[in-house]
Amino acid sequence: MAAAYPCSGHRRWQALRWCLLCGLAPLLLSASMNCDWHSGEGVNYTQSPWTFSVDKDCTTLELPVRLWGPMEVEGAAALAQALQGAASLKRLDLDYNHIGDEGAAAVASALQHLGGLAAVDLKGNSIGDKGAKAISIELWHTPQLTHLDLERNKIGASGTRAVAAALRKTPMLMFLSMASNTMGDEGAKALASVLRHMPSLTGLDVASNGIGEEGEVALAAAMARIEAGRGGEQFQYVTGISHELLEKARISHPTPPADVLEAKHRDLQALPIWQFFNKQCHMNDSLDGIVAMLATLGIQELQDLHLWSDIEIERNLKRSGIPEGLRAIIVKCVNEEVRGKIPEPPLVHTEDGSEL
Numbered sequence: 001m002a003a004a005y006p007c008s009g010h011r012r013w014q015a016l017r018w019c020l021l022c023g024l025a026p027l028l029l030s031a032s033m034n035c036d037w038h039s040g041e042g043v044n045y046t047q048s049p050w051t052f053s054v055d056k057d058c059t060t061l062e063l064p065v066r067l068w069g070p071m072e073v074e075g076a077a078a079l080a081q082a083l084q085g086a087a088s089l090k091r092l093d094l095d096y097n098h099i100g101d102e103g104a105a106a107v108a109s110a111l112q113h114l115g116g117l118a119a120v121d122l123k124g125n126s127i128g129d130k131g132a133k134a135i136s137i138e139l140w141h142t143p144q145l146t147h148l149d150l151e152r153n154k155i156g157a158s159g160t161r162a163v164a165a166a167l168r169k170t171p172m173l174m175f176l177s178m179a180s181n182t183m184g185d186e187g188a189k190a191l192a193s194v195l196r197h198m199p200s201l202t203g204l205d206v207a208s209n210g211i212g213e214e215g216e217v218a219l220a221a222a223m224a225r226i227e228a229g230r231g232g233e234q235f236q237y238v239t240g241i242s243h244e245l246l247e248k249a250r251i252s253h254p255t256p257p258a259d260v261l262e263a264k265h266r267d268l269q270a271l272p273i274w275q276f277f278n279k280q281c282h283m284n285d286s287l288d289g290i291v292a293m294l295a296t297l298g299i300q301e302l303q304d305l306h307l308w309s310d311i312e313i314e315r316n317l318k319r320s321g322i323p324e325g326l327r328a329i330i331v332k333c334v335n336e337e338v339r340g341k342i343p344e345p346p347l348v349h350t351e352d353g354s355e356l
Contacts, residue, residue: 033088036062041044052082059088064095064121083110089117091147096124111138119147122178132159136166140310145170145247151179151205159223162188168197168310175203179240188215193223196337196339199230199308207240216241217249224249269304280335283326293320307338 014170035042035058043063050071054061063071063079071079076099083089092114099107104127111117122135132155139145152162160183167173181193183344188211195201206219208247219241223350227234227250238246274291277283283290297320299305307310313334317327 007313010140033057034062038062040165043330045078045116047075047242054079054082054086056085057088058086059111060093061086061089062091062093063097064093065097070097070099071103072098073100073103073106075099077106080106080110083107084113087116089114091119091121091335092117093119095123095149096122098124098126098168099125101128101131101134101251103133108135109354110137111135115141116144117142118144120145121147121149122153123149124152127155129154129159129162131155133162136162139163139166140169140311143170143281144172144307146172146174146200147313148173148175149177150181152175153181155183155187157182157184157186157190159183161190164190164194164323165190167194171197171309171311172200173198175201175237176201177205178209180208180218183209183215185212185215187211189218192218192222194220195226196229197308197310199226202235203237204235204241205237206241209240211240213245216245220245220249220252224253228253242329251318268302273300273304275304275339277301277330278332280337281330283329283333289325290322296320302338305334307334 016202019354031043037045042058044053046052090242092162094107106126155178188206194334223235223246273294274287277287277290297316299316305316313331317330
């Protein structure tokens with residue numbers, strides 16, 4: 001059932017992946033230190049026992065397996081410790097190092113020190129559900145992530161569910177590869193359920209995952225919704241999903257006229273906070289106190305919460321001092337009354353052309 005779209009062939013696929021990575025250029029141009037252990041630039045290491053040192057100015061760290069063999073768990077743990085001082089890092093490539101679940105957990109622990117990370121490549125690392133869950137827990141530290149490659153691992157339905165949930169925290173993601181894992185229909189449906197929180201996604205690879213028609217239909221529908229929300233702009237690369245199913249989903253999700261879509265969002269985002277909490281969320285108790293706490297941060301209209309970013313909403317609510325229980329109620333209401341009902345364009349403009 002699965003088919004490559006819109007192109008096929010290994011070379012064309014690799015070329016397109018690099019085209020998608022070109023979206024990282026603005027992030028990588030600020031510094032130019034490419035560190036890898038093949039040339040020895042920016043990286044020093046020993047193997048027995050494993051030790052690493054990584055230059056603090058590295059922006060791209062490429063450590064794919066070399067002729068002498070992979071780093072495995074011990075090397076991954078040593079590298080994770082060294083990464084704590086590499087705050088400038090934008091891209092991390094550890095392809096085919098067979099670090100396994102324990103190694104993945106070690107590398108994931110370093111993500112909290114890499115807030116500017118834009119690309120992570122962990123292809124061919126024998127990572128299973130346990131390792132995928134460890135990675136997912138730490139992805140909230142990388143809100144600028146635009147490229148995530150978990151291809152050729154052992155990630156099943158439960159690991160895919162964990163990764164999918166974490167992707168809500170990476171709204172800038174442009175490319176995702178989960179190819180050659182074992183997510184099946186259940187994992188595909190879990191991934192489909194969060195795609196609406198990823199309006200920037202332009203490349204998706206889920207080939208060779210044992211996905212049946214049920215999972216493909218769910219993914220196709222979610223992708224068509226993203227395309228409709230951004231004015232019909234289609235995905236640049238899709239594989240593992242039938243072209244026919246995707247076209248059928250596009251017909252079922254026609255693109256609304258831009259002026260109608262923008263007007264709807266303009267009205268919604270300019271809604272006063274107190275009115276939204278009162279009428280949509282039915283929050284009458286403590287309403288005055290909540291509104292006052294948000295007002296101290298300049299949050300007076302719904303748009304000020306940054307509706308399409310879980311990270312920004314949670315950050316704003318937490319900074320305001322609103323108790324955790326009430327924050328959860330607000331987030332649930334935003335999900336149900338805003339995201340669940342209205343398609344999300346990546347940009348909405350006012351009549352004078354300024355961005356909302």
